[in-house]
Structure formats: C-alpha cells, structure tokens
Amino acid sequence: xxxxxxxxxxxxxxxxxxxxxxxxxxxxxxxxxxxxxxxxxxxxxxxxxxxxxxxxxxxxxxxxxxxxxxxxxxxxxxxxxxxxxxxxxxxxxxxxxxxxxxxxxxxxxxxxxxxxxxxxxxxxxxxxxxxxxxxxxxxxxxxxxxxxxxxxxxxxxxxxxxxxxxxxxxxxxxxxxxxxxxxxxxxxxxxxxxxxxxxxxxxxxxxxxxxxxxxxxxxxxxxxxxxxxxxxxxxxxxxxxxxxxxxxxxxxxxxxxxxxxxxxxxxxxxxxxxxxxxxxxxxxxxxxxxxxxxxxxxxxxxxxxxxxxxxxxxxxxxxxxxxxxxxxxx
Numbered sequence: 301x302x303x304x305x306x307x308x309x310x311x312x313x314x315x316x317x318x319x320x321x322x323x324x325x326x327x328x329x330x331x332x333x334x335x336x337x338x339x340x341x342x343x344x345x346x347x348x349x350x351x352x353x354x355x356x357x358x359x360x361x362x363x364x365x366x367x368x369x370x371x372x373x374x375x376x377x378x379x380x381x382x383x384x385x386x387x388x389x390x391x392x393x394x395x396x397x398x399x400x401x402x403x404x405x406x407x408x409x410x411x412x413x414x415x416x417x418x419x420x421x422x423x424x425x426x427x428x429x430x431x432x433x434x435x436x437x438x439x440x441x442x443x444x445x446x447x448x449x450x451x452x453x454x455x456x457x458x459x460x461x462x463x464x465x466x467x468x469x470x471x472x473x474x475x476x477x478x479x480x481x482x483x484x485x486x487x488x489x490x491x492x493x494x495x496x497x498x499x500x501x502x503x504x505x506x507x508x509x510x511x512x513x514x515x516x517x518x519x520x521x522x523x524x525x526x527x528x529x530x531x532x533x534x535x536x537x538x539x540x541x542x543x544x545x546x547x548x549x550x551x552x553x554x555x556x557x558x559x560x561x562x563x564x565x566x567x568x569x570x571x572x573x574x575x576x577x578x579x580x581x582x583x584x585x586x587x588x589x590x591x592x593x594x595x596x597x598x599x600x601x602x603x604x605x606x607x608x609x610x611x612x613x614x615x616x617x618x619x620x621x622x623x624x625x626x627x628x629x630x
Contacts, residue, residue, distance in 0.1 A: 358582060365576040365584035368401060372408045372574035373588050377600055380410060380570060381592060392520065392570050393548065403579040413589060414567040415520030416508040417528065419489065420453060420482040423514060426562050429528035430506055435499045445494050452478040452492050464493045483509050485604075508571075510589050510603050515564035519544065519554035531559045568592050573608055585609065 376397075379390035390397065392412040399406055417426055424446050431442035444462040451463035457480070459465045466477035472493055483489065486507045490500050506525045516525055518540070526537045536558055544554045557563055568591060575585045585608030591601045 357580070361578045361580055361582035362584060364402070365404065365578050365582050366586070368404055368406055368576045369574040369584050369586035372406050372576070373572050373586055373590075376408045376410055376572045376574065377570075377590055377592075381599075405577045406574065407576075408572065408574045410570045410572045412517065412520040412567060413508045413511045413569040413571055414513060414517035414564060415522065415525060416506055416511060417516055417525060418511045418513050419449075419486060419507050419509050421512050421514050422516075423562060424450065425530050426516070426528055429530055430503050430525070431499070433527040434503045434506060434524045436502065437499070445492075445499075448492055448494050449489070452480075453482050455480050469493055485509060508589075510569055511564075511567060513564040513567070515562035517564050517567070518557035526557070529557075529559050529563075530561055569603075575608070 376390065379397075380392065382389050390410065392410045394409050394411050396407050396409045398408075417430055419427070427449065428442045428446045431437045431445055432439065435442065435445075437445065447460035447463035451460050451465055457465055459468070464478070469477045474493070476491065478492075479488070486504055486509055489495055489504070489507070490497070506522060506528070516529070518526060523537055523541060526532055526540065527534065540555070540557055547554055569589065570591070571587070571589050573585060573587045575583065577583045587604070587606055587608035588602060589604035591603060593599050593601050
C-alpha cells in the first residue's frame with residue numbers, strides 16, 4: 301500500500317530542514333575555528349610586538365649604560381690625574397666611588413697594575429708561589445706548570461724539563477701549539493697545557509701583562525699577591541696589610557714590605573672598572589687599563605678596553621688591595 305501523500309511531503313520537508321541544520325552546524329564550526337585562528341594570530345602578533353618593544357627598550361638601556369660606563373672611565377682618569385695636593389683627589393687604592401646620573405647608578409674603582417704579577421717578566425719563583433698559594437697546587441705540580449708556561453712564552457722550541465712544546469700539545473689532541481712569544485693578555489693563559497678553569501679562576505685577578513716589572517709593588521698588591529712572594533708568610537702579610545691600611549688612612553706613604561726580593565716601584569698604570577645599573581635594571585661594566593700619555597696630543601694611552609664581567613665591584617674581591625672597605629658617594 302502506497303504511503304499517504306501528506307506523509308511523504310512531511311518526510312521530504314523534514315529532510316530538507318535536517319540538511320539545512322547540518323549546513324548551519326558546519327558553518328558554525330567553521331566560524332568558531334576561524335575565530336580561534338584569528339585569536340591565535342592576533343595573540344602571537346601582540347606577543348611578538350611586545351617582545352620587540354622590550355628588546356628595543358633593553359637595547360636602548362644597554363646603549364645608555366655603555367655610554368655612561370665609558371664616560372665614568374674617562375672621569376676616573378681625570379680624577380686620578382689631578383694634582384695630589386688637592387682635596388678629595390682619587391687614588392688607585394680600590395676604593396669604590398659611586399654617584400647617580402640620569403637615573404642610573406654608577407660605580408667605579410681604580411687599581412695600580414704594579415700591584416700584580418706580570419705574566420711575561422716576573423721570575424719563575426713568583427709565579428710558582430702564586431700557583432701554590434692561590435692556585436692550591438703542590439710544589440711539584442706548580443713547578444711543572446711554571447715550566448709549561450715558560451715554554452709557551454719563550455721564543456725557542458726547546459722543551460723545559462717539565463714543560464711542553466708543540467709535540468706535547470699535539471699528543472694531547474689540541475689543534476694549536478705554544479705561541480713562543482710573550483702573552484698578549486692574561487686570558488691567553490687558559491690555552492696553556494695543564495691550565496684548568498679552576499686554577500685560572502683563582503689566579504687570573506693577580507696577574508697582568510702590562511706592568512713589565514720583574515717584581516710587584518707591595519703598596520698596591522693584594523693579600524693573594526703578597527703571599528706569593530717567596531719567604532712571605534700569612535703572619536707577615538697580615539701584619540703588613542694592617543700597617544699599610546693605617547698609613548693610607550693617615551694619608552702617609554705605605555711602609556716597606558718586610559720581605560726582600562721581588563719588590564718593584566710604583567707605576568702610573570691604572571686598571572679602571574666602571575659599572576652602571578640603569579633604572580630598569582640593565583647593567584654594563586667597562587674595564588680598561590690606561591696609562592697617562594707623555595705627549596700633549598695624547599693625554600691617555602689605552603692599553604686595554606673591554607666589557608667587564610658581571611661581578612659587583614663593591615662586593616667582589618675586597619682583598620684586591622685590602623682597602624676596599626666602603627663606597628664613597630660623589
């Protein structure tokens with residue numbers, strides 16, 4: 301029996317409505333997915349723009365901090381070159397001088413390089429003493445490393461008894477050989493065979509390549525350097541540091557170091573560190589080694605100019621001259 305025509309019409313109409321509902325559902329899903337996609341794209345764009353804005357601001361702050369640090373170095377040179385008889389003259393005593401400028405905090409200090417051990421010209425005994433007292437090496441290990449250091453900087457290919465020349469570096473799997481020339485920078489010491497990061501980290505601050513002195517100037521030497529002098533004991537060094545601090549506080553010359561030997565005089569050779577922290581927390585440190593020029597056209601000779609590490613000079617290495625006991629605010 302054939303279906304009722306009215307019933308067939310109702311079925312056909314229901315099918316059409318169901319098809320329309322399915323199409324509407326698909327369209328709604330597509331709209332939802334498109335909305336989600338546009339939201340993700342918009343969020344990514346906003347996040348990218350925010351990062352670019354932060355990067356631009358950080359770049360600007362870093363440039364500002366770098367410029368202020370460079371200026372602080374030059375100000376320090378000016379202060380150190382003022383006549384000694386004037387009041388409030390700065391000295392190469394490691395005292396931290398601090399002031400605010402354009403919303404940034406600036407801290408600087410200066411030390412005379414004559415208080416450090418010259419890696420190229422110091423006698424082996426002084427370098428060995430540093431490796432033992434600061435580097436924590438025993439006598440044999442320190443003596444061996446001294447020979448390796450000597451082979452690096454001497455001009456010949458002759459191997460010292462415990463040293464190392466090109467074949468030894470090759471046998472160790474290194475793709476370089478000794479320079480057979482003086483060290484150009486203290487950091488070059490890290491390439492010497494047997495020099496570990498731990499040893500280097502303990503002795504680097506006590507070394508220089510700029511003084512060209514065979515000895516050290518005890519008036520500016522750190523406790524670490526003074527202990528490296530052959531014959532010096534902790535008791536002798538600590539007593540001398542106390543006498544030196546008292547003399548400098550009274551604006552008197554530093555006393556003579558009681559241990560004879562590798563002692564040198566003063567130099568007008570300054571290591572200056574300037575550190576800047578901007579209002580938004582960006583920091584930059586500039587480290588320079590400068591010498592007053594002998595010509596009117598060149599007031600200052602810059603021997604080293606590099607970005608400093610991240611340590612805070614007000615807190616780090618107080619024993620750098622054993623007198624960094626405060627910060628002077630300008």
